[in-house]
Amino acid sequence: MQLTHYTSKFSPHTFPITVICDGITNAPNIGSLFRTADAFGVEKLILCGKDIEFGRKSAKTSRATEKYVPFEMNTDTLESILRLKSAGYRIVALEITEDSQAINQITFETTEPIALIVGAENFGISEAVLALADSVVHINMFGQNSSMNVVQATTICLYEITKQLKEN
Numbered sequence: 001m002q003l004t005h006y007t008s009k010f011s012p013h014t015f016p017i018t019v020i021c022d023g024i025t026n027a028p029n030i031g032s033l034f035r036t037a038d039a040f041g042v043e044k045l046i047l048c049g050k051d052i053e054f055g056r057k058s059a060k061t062s063r064a065t066e067k068y069v070p071f072e073m074n075t076d077t078l079e080s081i082l083r084l085k086s087a088g089y090r091i092v093a094l095e096i097t098e099d100s101q102a103i104n105q106i107t108f109e110t111t112e113p114i115a116l117i118v119g120a121e122n123f124g125i126s127e128a129v130l131a132l133a134d135s136v137v138h139i140n141m142f143g144q145n146s147s148m149n150v151v152q153a154t155t156i157c158l159y160e161i162t163k164q165l166k167e168n
Contacts, residue, residue, distance in 0.1 A: 015041045034066045094119075
């Protein structure tokens, strides 16, 4: 028998992960990022940038998870990263670069909180933000396209990170 939201046997768990959204303004993506953050027990979502569409359209795709996932809005991505870095967070940027490593080749430990930075599909993560990252990771892909939707990419990364944290 298929289980519902109310009959599933998943145990709630919050991981020491904050997702920083660098310039993501698309309302459906923002709503879906809330759902993903909720699904993976993310401690906080930080929406950075200007003109962030947060309202009816994002609430529709979030399926009310914006009520449960702690979040903040900040126009300055760098300020958010520097604040977390000074608090001891490991800064991990999700971006394809010449030096990025595959997400499944990185080891994540429960001893340090993680800030996962994801960028807008059209522009990615800025060079200034990448310069602050302790690690830059990518997802190995095998098709013709070199990128995927930010929500899908974030979901894949959070799966790998939480899988490792749960095993430790």
